[in-house]
Amino acid sequence: MKKVKIEHYSDKEALDFHTNEKSGKIEINSSKPMTTKRDLALAYSPGVAAPVKAIAENPDLAYEYTTKGNLVAVISNGSAILGLGNLGAVASKPVMEGKAVLFKRFADIDSIDLEIDSNDTNEIINSIKNFSKSFGGINLEDIAAPDCFVIEEKLKENLDIPVFHDDQHGTAIITTAALINAVDIAKKDLKKVKIVINGAGAAAMACANLFKSSGVPQKNITMLDRKGVIYRGRDNLNQWKSAHAVETKNRTLSDAIDSADVFLGLSAAGALKKEMVRKMAKNPIIFACANPDPEITPEQVEEVRKDAIIATGRSDYPNQVNNLIGFPYIFRGALDVRAKTINEEMKTAAADAIAKLAREIVPEEVAAAMGGETPSYGKEYIIPSTFDPRLISVIPVAVARAAMSSGVARKNIENFDIYSEQLKQRLDPSVTIMQGINSKIKKNKKRVVFADGEDENTLKAAIAFKNSNLGTPIIVAKEKVVKERLKEIGYGENFDIEIVNSTKKDKREKYVNFLFKKLQREEGLLERDCDRMVRNDRVIWGSCMVACGDADAMVTGNTRRYAQSLQKIKKVVEPRPGEIMFGLNMVVNKGKTVFIGDTSVHEYPTSEQLAEIAISAARVVRLFGFDPKVAFLSHSTFGQPLTSRTKHIRDAVEILKNKEVDFKFDGDMQPDVALNNEYADLYPFSEIVGKANILIMPGQHSATISHKMMKSLGGAKVIGPLLIGLGQPIEIAPLRSSTSDILNLASVAAYSAGVINYKKPN
Numbered sequence: 001m002k003k004v005k006i007e008h009y010s011d012k013e014a015l016d017f018h019t020n021e022k023s024g025k026i027e028i029n030s031s032k033p034m035t036t037k038r039d040l041a042l043a044y045s046p047g048v049a050a051p052v053k054a055i056a057e058n059p060d061l062a063y064e065y066t067t068k069g070n071l072v073a074v075i076s077n078g079s080a081i082l083g084l085g086n087l088g089a090v091a092s093k094p095v096m097e098g099k100a101v102l103f104k105r106f107a108d109i110d111s112i113d114l115e116i117d118s119n120d121t122n123e124i125i126n127s128i129k130n131f132s133k134s135f136g137g138i139n140l141e142d143i144a145a146p147d148c149f150v151i152e153e154k155l156k157e158n159l160d161i162p163v164f165h166d167d168q169h170g171t172a173i174i175t176t177a178a179l180i181n182a183v184d185i186a187k188k189d190l191k192k193v194k195i196v197i198n199g200a201g202a203a204a205m206a207c208a209n210l211f212k213s214s215g216v217p218q219k220n221i222t223m224l225d226r227k228g229v230i231y232r233g234r235d236n237l238n239q240w241k242s243a244h245a246v247e248t249k250n251r252t253l254s255d256a257i258d259s260a261d262v263f264l265g266l267s268a269a270g271a272l273k274k275e276m277v278r279k280m281a282k283n284p285i286i287f288a289c290a291n292p293d294p295e296i297t298p299e300q301v302e303e304v305r306k307d308a309i310i311a312t313g314r315s316d317y318p319n320q321v322n323n324l325i326g327f328p329y330i331f332r333g334a335l336d337v338r339a340k341t342i343n344e345e346m347k348t349a350a351a352d353a354i355a356k357l358a359r360e361i362v363p364e365e366v367a368a369a370m371g372g373e374t375p376s377y378g379k380e381y382i383i384p385s386t387f388d389p390r391l392i393s394v395i396p397v398a399v400a401r402a403a404m405s406s407g408v409a410r411k412n413i414e415n416f417d418i419y420s421e422q423l424k425q426r427l428d429p430s431v432t433i434m435q436g437i438n439s440k441i442k443k444n445k446k447r448v449v450f451a452d453g454e455d456e457n458t459l460k461a462a463i464a465f466k467n468s469n470l471g472t473p474i475i476v477a478k479e480k481v482v483k484e485r486l487k488e489i490g491y492g493e494n495f496d497i498e499i500v501n502s503t504k505k506d507k508r509e510k511y512v513n514f515l516f517k518k519l520q521r522e523e524g525l526l527e528r529d530c531d532r533m534v535r536n537d538r539v540i541w542g543s544c545m546v547a548c549g550d551a552d553a554m555v556t557g558n559t560r561r562y563a564q565s566l567q568k569i570k571k572v573v574e575p576r577p578g579e580i581m582f583g584l585n586m587v588v589n590k591g592k593t594v595f596i597g598d599t600s601v602h603e604y605p606t607s608e609q610l611a612e613i614a615i616s617a618a619r620v621v622r623l624f625g626f627d628p629k630v631a632f633l634s635h636s637t638f639g640q641p642l643t644s645r646t647k648h649i650r651d652a653v654e655i656l657k658n659k660e661v662d663f664k665f666d667g668d669m670q671p672d673v674a675l676n677n678e679y680a681d682l683y684p685f686s687e688i689v690g691k692a693n694i695l696i697m698p699g700q701h702s703a704t705i706s707h708k709m710m711k712s713l714g715g716a717k718v719i720g721p722l723l724i725g726l727g728q729p730i731e732i733a734p735l736r737s738s739t740s741d742i743l744n745l746a747s748v749a750a751y752s753a754g755v756i757n758y759k760k761p762n
Helices: 011-019 037-043 049-057 059-065 090-107 121-134 147-158 166-185 202-213 274-278 298-304 327-336 344-359 364-369 391-405 416-424 429-443 456-467 479-488 505-522 527-536 538-547 562-572 607-623 644-659 671-675 700-713 739-755
Strands: 071-076 110-115 137-140 163-165 195-198 221-225 262-265 285-288 309-312 446-450 471-476 498-500 553-557 582-589 592-597 629-633 664-669 694-696 717-724 730-733
Touching: 049 059, 071 090, 071 121, 090 110, 090 327, 090 391, 121 147, 137 147, 137 166, 137 327, 147 163, 147 166, 147 202, 163 166, 163 327, 166 202, 166 262, 166 285, 166 309, 166 327, 166 344, 195 202, 202 221, 202 344, 274 298, 285 298, 298 309, 327 344, 327 391, 344 391, 391 416, 429 739, 446 456, 446 538, 446 739, 456 471, 456 479, 456 739, 471 538, 505 527, 505 538, 505 562, 527 538, 538 553, 538 562, 553 562, 553 739, 562 730, 582 607, 582 700, 592 607, 592 700, 607 629, 607 644, 607 694, 607 717, 629 644, 629 671, 644 664, 664 671, 700 717, 717 730, 717 739, 730 739
Parallel strands: 071 110, 071 137, 137 163, 195 221, 195 262, 262 285, 285 309, 446 471, 446 553, 471 498, 553 730, 592 694, 629 664, 629 694
Antiparallel strands: 582 592, 582 717
């Protein structure tokens, strides 16, 4: 079982992340315009009176007129925060905000965290009961057992919305899905397997209950707590543990594990010994889910049992049992049918759907989103990846169906095919794209130069590149300055990161010779001029590293204007033969992804250049997994009005027609015509109207203005500009880029180094 490097962050880096720009991780935005007096009157007084009266007459209309139907409360009292224990309500807030972010990121569910400063179960129950009308669902989190059992049970009795303790049921659903498939692969029978559960907390009990609902007989499950086996007749068992007591003579884990088919650990590191694993049945199933360190490591299991199927709670091994596969999508399905509860039928349906998804052949587009990896159902792939984009369109459907068939849904879904497609649109495409790129480059790690290594954001991006195991960063900087910066951002000055600069004499001579050979005829430079450039300019030095094969890719920028960086790079690196060089920005807004070019190189492209930009953009967009649809933008639509500016755009369209390219295109058209499907009936002859994902701008001015306005005023996510057509994989970050922006460009540069056939150095 292959282990991958786990990511680490300094405490200061984590604290800086939580306080950067705005404190915390969530904010509330209005979903309606609030610009005019009329807007305010409709949103508040007097307009708000109309929905108030309607809801008073029919409370279910709150789902229509308010956010209730897509709003989940994430609630804790801080009595069992992660593995840190009872640290209090306010200390749990960062975790609860994080949970709220995950709801939004993975299932487009709005959520708000509520921390209740009490350890009195009745007080907590009454608090939640009293504000529950505001929400479509309640997610309980990090509440210690047995209080969590009491709180959830009473709330489910009293509320008519889903109440879900994720620590229990999320773990149970994912573990059950893994069990279903592991039993299948091991050629065992779910109704006959002998299961040992080490741990008797909330998650362990929920797993046992769902195992039973899925077909495992109660007598086949042995549960242990710190005192040993929970057996019938044992003294001082509470009502919850008593429900899992079995008739047995076994008293220890070593006794119980003899001939067991399955071990589930939700306990402590090192609890399962190698000699115990030896005693298990043929093809044993071992789920060692203690975090951060499992009950036994996969390496230890494999030393004594080559036939074992292994899962852990960690991301650095295959088969990670991660609640993230479940809870966002379970709530999504429950909310969409306005379920009164999340019942056993819905949990079982979720587990079955997850299990079945792992058995399906992974489509090409899904493999691309997972970095080109095509996992195959078997010992090291029994549950889907947390980043499998199919989860959003599979699990909610199963949960919604189960809610409807079990009678707890208040709203029916008429067409599940349409519903499935709508679910897919809720995902943020930029996240899927970047996770695919990052998964890809992790498998074939590249050496990436971060040319502005003394800049704090660039240094943080280089550290993140290393810690995320994306490749090997190389910092161009003075070593003394980098060490000072490292201490400032919470790492010791001896943090292991490669630093280079012009004091390395052998490299400097190599790059001077390379540059002099290239530029003596082009620019009439003397060798001393080239030496000065290599000594004094980090962009020149970094570009020479890539051009001479001492690094695979580079990212620069952030400390100077884009054009200045590009001018320096062009002294070292030629354009790719036969290809135009231009800037391409990926812009994501409200679930729609478009690529805009040229944003950084050609001030006023000719018709021929516009056509070439379209051809190269289509090639690049395909690398990101999109089917290119090109719109040539203008202030006019199909020649109305016809001006000299319009003509050269129409000429570009004609040039493409004569080239017989393999993608769809059209123009000239205004941006709303290209992007809004409402215009399709006005222009039925065009296959691009309302469907464009590549926007070719008439000039650099309009391209740059457009994407920067979308980012600044429209809240769009922008990746780029990607520098297309350069002869080496080098990207330029715009002035004042964030750490994430620089990291994304470094990943793109590394990805390009792996998928594009660049000219090798002599």
